[in-house]
Amino acid sequence: TNLERNLYLTTQLLELSIPVVIAINMMDVVRKNGDKINIEELSRELGCKVVEISALKSEGIIQAAEAAIQVAKAGNTKTIHTFSGEVEHALAHIEEEAFMNTDVETSHFIDVLETVMLEKPDKWAKYYKGNEAELRIKRKYSFSDRCRYYLPDERVQNAIQTLMKNLRSLPEVPLNLMSQFMPIQYTKVREGRLINDPEALVKDRVKNTIDEYLYATHQEKL
DSSP states (O other), X not given: OOHHHHHHHHHHHHTTTOOOEEEEOOHHHHHHTTOOOOHHHHHHHHTSEEEEOBTTTTBSHHHHHHHHXXXXXXXXXXXXXXXXXXXXXXXXXXXHHHTTTSSOOOOOHHHHHHHHHHHOGGGTTTTOOSOHHHHHHHHHHOTTOGGGGGTTSHHHHHHHHHHHHHHHTSSSOOHHHHHXXXXXHHHHHHXXXXXXXXXXXXXXXXXXXXXHHHXXXXXXXX
């Protein structure tokens, strides 16, 4: 009943690079209310198969199961890097510090995201109030994380790809920077419970985000 809230969790699962099929339930209610969900556009934006179902009326269940089997057999998915507000900004800050005063062209992720959000304010403007200084901070660090809606944008995706490429070029992520911007992952690396690798750090932080989401929404079972 809350598509936006549950899609936030879904984007975090997609970031783990596992095969995913999204089944949107209660589509009979959606149609009855005269509403419409653009399934094709949603699938394109998320980079995975999206199907309509109605569990109550047993509609679309077989199709959803068949789609799940197909993607499981394929074994790979098109990953659109979405992360979460904390993850993306943490990585960007690490990148900027690690490559400062070098010849490496950084991703400028934070600036790119800000530019896109200012050009297309429809997904944040009505949610944030305050003067320009306050709005600037909210666009980047708000608890509601409205910036996540801009992550599929091509320019933002290009910046994320550059960000990840730069971090992978390092022998390892500097521990002092990790301790500043990803303290939970820093502790795990120091204790030998997590390898010092950008992809591993991201996936572990995404798992933290999922845990925090489930706690906040009191979802004990997926």
